[in-house]
Amino acid sequence: MNPSAFLSTLGGKKVLLLTHAGADVDSFCSAAALYFAFRFHADLTIGVPEHINLSAKALARNLGIPFILSPENLDEFDRAIAVDFNSFDMLGGMAPALKAFKKPILVIDHHSDGRERISVKALRVIDPACVSTCELVYRLLSRKHKHLNAEVAVLLAAGIIVDSAGFTVASPETFTIMSRVLEKSGKTLPEIVSLFKVKADVSEKIAVLKAARRARIYKSDERILVSTDVGAFEASAASSMIRLGADVAFAGGESKGHLMVSGRANNHLVVKTGFDLDQHVFKGIAQEFGGYGGGHPAAAGYNLSVAGNLSVAGSPDGKTIEKVLERCIQLTHAYFKEKSRGLGSQLIEYP
Numbered sequence: 001m002n003p004s005a006f007l008s009t010l011g012g013k014k015v016l017l018l019t020h021a022g023a024d025v026d027s028f029c030s031a032a033a034l035y036f037a038f039r040f041h042a043d044l045t046i047g048v049p050e051h052i053n054l055s056a057k058a059l060a061r062n063l064g065i066p067f068i069l070s071p072e073n074l075d076e077f078d079r080a081i082a083v084d085f086n087s088f089d090m091l092g093g094m095a096p097a098l099k100a101f102k103k104p105i106l107v108i109d110h111h112s113d114g115r116e117r118i119s120v121k122a123l124r125v126i127d128p129a130c131v132s133t134c135e136l137v138y139r140l141l142s143r144k145h146k147h148l149n150a151e152v153a154v155l156l157a158a159g160i161i162v163d164s165a166g167f168t169v170a171s172p173e174t175f176t177i178m179s180r181v182l183e184k185s186g187k188t189l190p191e192i193v194s195l196f197k198v199k200a201d202v203s204e205k206i207a208v209l210k211a212a213r214r215a216r217i218y219k220s221d222e223r224i225l226v227s228t229d230v231g232a233f234e235a236s237a238a239s240s241m242i243r244l245g246a247d248v249a250f251a252g253g254e255s256k257g258h259l260m261v262s263g264r265a266n267n268h269l270v271v272k273t274g275f276d277l278d279q280h281v282f283k284g285i286a287q288e289f290g291g292y293g294g295g296h297p298a299a300a301g302y303n304l305s306v307a308g309n310l311s312v313a314g315s316p317d318g319k320t321i322e323k324v325l326e327r328c329i330q331l332t333h334a335y336f337k338e339k340s341r342g343l344g345s346q347l348i349e350y351p
């Protein structure tokens with residue numbers, strides 16, 4: 001079976017559309033686009049492991065798209081489609097359930113191909129050159145005209161806008177696809193953006209400002225690295241540090257046995273140096289502390305929880321975050337040091 005045959009034989013089947021843990025807009029929209037393309041032919045369920053991010057949640061609410069958090073009983077499904085991830089570690093606590101699922105799985109993803117294989121080669125549509133998974137979903141759906149209705153087009157456009165960071169990392173194909181889906185959607189670009197816009201509330205603004213106050217500032221050659229401790233809104237805090245002038249920023253927090261770190265890097269730096277938060281920092285962090293990391297060169301995240309954590313380093317204990325953030329900075333510095341063949345200067349922390 002190939003991907004086209006997989007999709008054209010969905011009729012009458014019970015199908016799970018599965019995002020990665022903590023689904024973002026690209027992942028959720030990929031699943032939702034498939035939902036709106038096939039919902040009159042098949043019995044479809046959108047499953048989101050563990051939690052959904054605020055933007056994706058807003059979009060689901062605005063468009064009335066049903067989804068289930070951490071679905072149980074995968075046995076009842078005949079097939080699964082995994083979107084925006086290709087390794088079990090991006091499923092968090094749902095990894096064992098999908099590992100036990102022995103029926104056909106179609107994987108559609110734009111992350112680099114992981115070590116683990118969650119499906120057979122013929123059913124893995126993986127292209128890391130793609131800016132968003134929604135573009136890959138477009139490629140598959142555009143083969144049959146009837147699948148590309150206005151609802152599908154709106155969702156694909158939203159996923160592309162978010163994962164291209166507002167078209168700052170777009171490829172020529174991104175614009176070709178965007179042009180087609182925008183036309184088909186019958187909406188304007190601002191209307192689509194408003195579907196997933198989350199207004200920063202007071203607590204988020206305070207968290208970000210506190211993150212700035214607590215920032216530890218380092219210099220690695222001419223680059224500014226920043227780490228900071230936050231109670232919530234890690235991603236927002238890390239992005240804010242980049243806007244304030246950091247080249248690489250990590251914002252992390254720890255509560256109730258769960259630790260998470262968001263990393264952000266300046267896009268120009270990533271393009272110029274090949275630095276990749278996921279590959280050069282969070283992979284190493286996951287090896288040292290357990291847990292799982294994932295994402296993209298300029299935007300990635302790391303999670304460590306007590307449940308399902310088999311790390312040697314142990315579970316978070318309220319002090320782990322300090323060590324993890326320090327290692328993030330050290331690994332970032334180590335990458336640039338190696339790039340300069342050891343000629344780079346020492347890592348300096350500003351008092």
Ligand SMILES: [Mn+2]
Nearest residue numbers: 026084133163
């Ligand atoms: Mn994505």
